[in-house]
Amino acid sequence: MKTEAVRIARVYLTEADHQLNDIMQYLHDNESISGATAYRGVEGYGLSGKMHDSSLIDLSFDLPITVEFFDESNNVLMVIKHLKEHFNVSQTISWLAEQHQ
Amino acid sequence: MKTEAVRIARVYLTEADHQLNDIMQYLHDNESISGATAYRGVEGYGLSGKMHDSSLIDLSFDLPITVEFFDESNNVLMVIKHLKEHFNVSQTISWLAEQHQ
Amino acid sequence: MKTEAVRIARVYLTEADHQLNDIMQYLHDNESISGATAYRGVEGYGLSGKMHDSSLIDLSFDLPITVEFFDESNNVLMVIKHLKEHFNVSQTISWLAEQHQ
Numbered sequence: 012m013k014t015e016a017v018r019i020a021r022v023y024l025t026e027a028d029h030q031l032n033d034i035m036q037y038l039h040d041n042e043s044i045s046g047a048t049a050y051r052g053v054e055g056y057g058l059s060g061k062m063h064d065s066s067l068i069d070l071s072f073d074l075p076i077t078v079e080f081f082d083e084s085n086n087v088l089m090v091i092k093h094l095k096e097h098f099n100v101s102q103t104i105s106w107l108a109e110q111h112q
Numbered sequence: 113m114k115t116e117a118v119r120i121a122r123v124y125l126t127e128a129d130h131q132l133n134d135i136m137q138y139l140h141d142n143e144s145i146s147g148a149t150a151y152r153g154v155e156g157y158g159l160s161g162k163m164h165d166s167s168l169i170d171l172s173f174d175l176p177i178t179v180e181f182f183d184e185s186n187n188v189l190m191v192i193k194h195l196k197e198h199f200n201v202s203q204t205i206s207w208l209a210e211q212h213q
Numbered sequence: 214m215k216t217e218a219v220r221i222a223r224v225y226l227t228e229a230d231h232q233l234n235d236i237m238q239y240l241h242d243n244e245s246i247s248g249a250t251a252y253r254g255v256e257g258y259g260l261s262g263k264m265h266d267s268s269l270i271d272l273s274f275d276l277p278i279t280v281e282f283f284d285e286s287n288n289v290l291m292v293i294k295h296l297k298e299h300f301n302v303s304q305t306i307s308w309l310a311e312q313h314q
Contacts, residue, residue: 012294017306023147031256039258046225046304048257048277053177054132055149056140075149076255081306091212092113102147104118104182106209108308111293124248154278155233156250157241176250192313193214203248205219205283207310 013112018084020091023057023102027073030098034078037097042090047080057101081108114213119185121192124158124203128174131199135179138198143191148181158202182209215314220286222293225259225304229275232300236280239299244292249282259303283310 024030031049038044055075081087084107091103125131132150139145156176182188185208192204226232233251240246257277283289286309293305 012290012297019306019308023149035256035258046257046259048225048254048279050151050252051255052149053152054136055147056136057147077149088113088212095113095212103212104120104209105212106120106207106308108306111290111297111305111307124250151252153250154253155237156248157237158248178250189214189313196214196313204313205221205310206313207221207308 015110015112016084017081017108017110018087018105019079019081019108020087020103020105022078022091022094022100024076024078024100025057025073026051026076028076028099030100031076031078034094034098034100037094038078038080038090042093044080044082044090047078049076049078051076081110116211116213117185118182118209118211119188119206120180120182120209121188121204121206123179123192123195123201125177125179125201126158126174127152127177129177129200131201132177132179135195135199135201138195139179139181139191143194145181145183145191148179150177150179152177182211217312217314218286219283219310219312220289220307221281221283221310222289222305222307224280224293224296224302226278226280226302227257227259227275228253228278230278230301232302233278233280236296236300236302239296240280240282240292244295246282246284246292249280251278251280253278283312 038047052075094100136148139148153176195201237249240249254277296302
């Protein structure tokens with residue numbers, strides 16, 4: 012099993028940002044990131060300290076959204092830098108991992 | 113791009129635990145964790161070996177829930193210790209990452 | 214607080230694969246993995262470059278699914294190898310973490 016070093020990036024958004032589609036399209040079209048996945052949280056709070064939850068299902072439009080993608084480490088660091096320049100991204104973290112091919 | 117070392121914690125719960133709101137409130141109020149996100153899985157099994165799934169959508173109330181937060185490494189380890197003292201938390205994992213500011 | 218080294222695995226699928234239940238059952242029955250969680254993304258794209266999203270809620274059946282589990286590092290690497298032999302798994306990544314008991 013061949014293994015390659017990669018870096019996983021996670022970008023924190025909220026549904027109220029309305030930035031998800033633009034960021035996905037940007038990763039795909041402008042950065043040639045070969046895969047990305049967005050997850051919606053069921054509850055969360057962020058820098059504002061405000062709780063975001065879905066207790067009123069379908070009435071809450073400000074749930075946390077996290078976008079994750081991975082690639083060669085230096086490329087991921089460059090893409091994170093670009094995302095911060097082009098979008099209103101508050102929190103971004105990343106960590107090293109291995110891809111198994 | 114300034115980068116800081118952080119530790120990401122992940123706490124495993126299930127919906128049937130009914131502990132999610134208390135834990136989120138605890139992280140926010142008692143531990144000054146600046147952000148936390150809860151995700152609901154669509155299927156899972158844990159220490160009990162019992163499968164939790166959502167095949168009967170809206171009828172299943174025991175889906176897996178994971179809570180994630182990150183902060184300075186030693187602080188996260190202390191918070192995990194406190195969570196284990198105050199709540200019925202079975203599984204907790206953590207790993208090192210970097211925050212990009 | 215006792216801490217053990219573990220490796221977290223993440224396997225990328227899509228709903229259209231219809232492999233989720235078989236993989237969960239396989240991890241539980243054949244590999245003795247003590248816990249696994251599956252998450253459904255709200256949007257994503259993969260090797261095909263095709264966007265998968267849920268903009269037509271309940272009409273989209275090709276959303277991204279990620280399965281995560283953790284165990285002792287060598288065991289996880291062996292299970293990933295087996296999953297690639299038995300299932301049509303495109304992308305698999307893993308990273309080191311710590312379990313807090």
